[in-house]
Amino acid sequence: MASTLITAPNALLTPDGQPATSDWSLTADKVHLNHGSYGAVPRVAQEHQFLLKAKMDANPCTWFMGQAAALAGTRAEIAAFLRVDANDMALVPNASAGVSVVYNSLTFSRGADIVTTDHAYGAVLEGARRVARECSGEVRVAVVPLDADAALSCELVMAQVTERTALIVIDQITSATARSLPVLEIAQAARELGIPVLVDGAHAPGAEAAPVPDFEGFWVGNLHKFACAPRGTAAVVARGPLRKHLHPLIDSWGFPHEFPESFDHVGTQDITSWMAAKTSFDTIETRYGWDEVRRYSRTLADYGAAVIQDAFSAATGEDAAVDVGMPVGQLRLIRLPKGLATTHEDSHAVRAWISDMLNFETAITTFGGAGYLRLSTHAYNTAREFEAFAERAVPELLRLARLR
Structure with missing residues (x-):
């Protein structure tokens, strides 16, 4: 899947050509799209x-x-x-x-x-x-x-x-x-x-x-x-x-x-x-450069948000994009289907369901009675991870919303 608006950035690689994720110890059985909550510590x-x-x-x-x-x-x-x-x-x-x-x-x-x-x-x-x-x-x-x-x-x-x-x-x-x-x-x-x-x-x-x-x-x-x-x-x-x-x-x-x-x-x-x-x-400065990590993270956040917004919007006919007055480079907000994460407690339940059932680690937030998917990116994330969320998680979230 590819967004018609934004080109996917090439994934960051280590100096010896390995995927950047090899510098971290994140488990491979989850897709980690929530760096902004607890971070991730390089192995070294x-x-x-x-x-x-x-x-x-x-x-x-x-x-x-x-x-x-x-x-x-x-x-x-x-x-x-x-x-x-x-x-x-x-x-x-x-x-x-x-x-x-x-x-x-x-x-x-x-x-x-x-x-x-x-x-x-x-x-x-x-x-x-x-x-x-x-x-x-x-x-x-x-x-x-x-x-x-x-x-x-x-x-x-x-x-x-x-x-x-x-x-x-x-x-x-x-x-x-x-x-x-x-x-x-x-x-x-x-x-x-x-x-x-x-x-x-x-x-x-x-x-x-x-x-x-x-x-x-x-x-x-x-x-x-x-x-x-x-x-x-x-x-x-x-x-x-x-x-x-x-x-x-x-x-x-x-x-x-x-x-x-x-x-x-x-x-x-x-x-x-x-x-x-x-x-x-x-470690991050010598292996990637902080300026490059910030540039890559911003570009990837734009791409990931566009892909997932497109998937929600195409399925519901409603615009999932959120107009944020002062956006942040590595963070993006996407509107969830109506009925999901409308309270603080429900946002935690939805996050846990996505992790347990779909194997994506995400941040689900609520503001003004509406639920949102908050994306955050770092050096180890890739465009394919956000495409996978759009392909696998978006349909399941839509089904979950219909059950409520």
Whole structure:
């Protein structure tokens, strides 16, 4: 099957001519079309982390007594990949932990509000609600249409700001809806009002060459998604006067220090995922080139979305394409048949059914009562995988929808 609109890109190959998937350990009995959720770690980085774990377990006393010094060097390596100053960045287990750091560190006066959007990640939204309950405030949610451009998106977010607004939380790349939001424009508007901004950049590292926007405030991002670091690797970047208030989630021996040094003392936490992250970054750069991976991923996402949209549309007579106002290079959104994934719980059930019955690993999301297939691409994906989904999975999803 081939789309009449977009040419399929040639699959990426290793330097010795093997399929790129050979650099990963993904099981062959599933087609992996959901890199954006949990990532995939190159074999060589897995091996590096295994060696680090062996060293840790061979002499725990020496390892943990020297861990803070080792972490400072690791932090500098990851900061270089993110293109930020190492003195502005600390390491955390995941982006949600970074968000919790900000929520738990800032002082919210009684009646303080938090502004976010209806695209916010569920865990981040629940954290904001917790903070609002504790200070007898509320979470004000800007309703941003899927097709809203940067100007309208910024306008809708800032329209929720009042004299009680204590923090704006905004996604750089949304999880459920695979779109960008204008974080720089919002940060600038917020700064003029003296309101701090927290940017949830969970999907940005690896997806963008310079993933951390240049603004004064807070940014969090996962390194285990598009950057392919071992899972449990994420960063929080803080710039401006409020950074001095940030403290780690765990009270440990970093208490004499301020951000970010205070975050380098994590007790007996296993930090081998952080220490092996640079191996992932370097492996992809030397074997493919990050710019080439991003170019290929964008082209493949365009092709894969077109093929699957064509299949749905041809079968239903309804356009499955989604008009996303600020699209993301490696992510695409496709409308599912009516009746599928209309709730958060149902989206998980549909995803599990596709995995168990059809052997495709996908992301199924819901937004505004409608279900969507979210595609994400990386170096190891191929055009044939998306063609296979159109041929095998689309007819079965249509049958499933008719049964509901």
